[in-house]
Amino acid sequence: DARVTQTPRHKVTEMGQEVTMRCQPILGHNTVFWYRQTMMQGLELLAYFRNRAPLDDSGMPKDRFSAEMPDATLATLKIQPSEPRDSAVYFCASGPQGPYEQYFGPGTRLTVT
Amino acid sequence: QKEVEQNSGPLSVPEGAIASLNCTYSDRGSQSFFWYRQYSGKSPELIMSIYSNGDKEDGRFTAQLNKASQYVSLLIRDSQPSDSATYLCAVKMNRDDKIIFGKGTRLHILP
Numbered sequence: 001d002a003r004v005t006q007t008p009r010h011k012v013t014e015m016g017q018e019v020t021m022r023c024q025p026i027l028g029h030n031t032v033f034w035y036r037q038t039m040m041q042g043l044e045l046l047a048y049f050r051n052r053a054p055l056d057d058s059g060m061p062k063d064r065f066s067a068e069m070p071d072a073t074l075a076t077l078k079i080q081p082s083e084p085r086d087s088a089v090y091f092c093a094s095g096p097q098g099p100y101e102q103y104f105g106p107g108t109r110l111t112v113t
Numbered sequence: 114q115k116e117v118e119q120n121s122g123p124l125s126v127p128e129g130a131i132a133s134l135n136c137t138y139s140d141r142g143s144q145s146f147f148w149y150r151q152y153s154g155k156s157p158e159l160i161m162s163i164y165s166n167g168d169k170e171d172g173r174f175t176a177q178l179n180k181a182s183q184y185v186s187l188l189i190r191d192s193q194p195s196d197s198a199t200y201l202c203a204v205k206m207n208r209d210d211k212i213i214f215g216k217g218t219r220l221h222i223l224p
Contacts, residue, residue: 033212035214042214042215042216042217043157043201043214043216043217045211045212045213045214048210048211050210055210056209056210056211091156091157093157100145100147100205100210100212101147101159101162102147102159102203102212103159104149104156104157104158105156106155106156107156
């Protein structure tokens with residue numbers, strides 16, 4: 001049963017600390033998406049990749065967020081420095097190109113105090 | 114105008130009835146449309162995709178698309194308490210490859 005995996009599942013950190021979230025997409029999927037979900041804003045697209053190349057990261061605060069895909073099995077989202085307003089659930093999703101269907105990981109619940 | 118709009122609900126439907134969820138979108142050229150179900154504390158789960166005008170049925174679920182009206186809906190027949198969740202409409206924008214989600218409609222099936 002192929003699934004997207006994300007680590008860590010929960011993260012509590014203090015303001016100013018660096019946070020790194022990892023995602024393993026489903027094998028064979030060539031698009032990877034990072035989303036942030038809050039009650040107020042809903043599901044917001046932060047960045048997405050196709051064939052490991054970043055296609056759009058306009059949803060990310062550029063001064064503190066960065067997203068990379070060092071290889072086909074790993075996507076990372078980094079926040080440095082973290083702020084309390086970054087508290088949210090961060091989802092990674094992957095999908096096959098064409099149908100544009102996305103399959104979500106379990107999410108990382110981030111709390112910045 | 115928001116790119117993808119949904120009524121936030123909650124929408125309360127008696128068990129066994131038909132639940133009707135609606136979504137409108139702004140990009141007239143959009144070609145791909147999706148419905149996701151999200152249980153509280155869980156991640157979104159793809160339940161339907163639709164690409165052509167008309168109806169698409171899968172079990173108790175029917176997706177309906179009307180591109181002229183820029184409207185997509187999801188019908189759930191014989192609603193069950195386990196259908197209680199938030200339903201997210203997602204649209205692939207024609208101008209780029211971005212998939213934009215609505216904020217979701219909370220559905221509550223009354224036993």
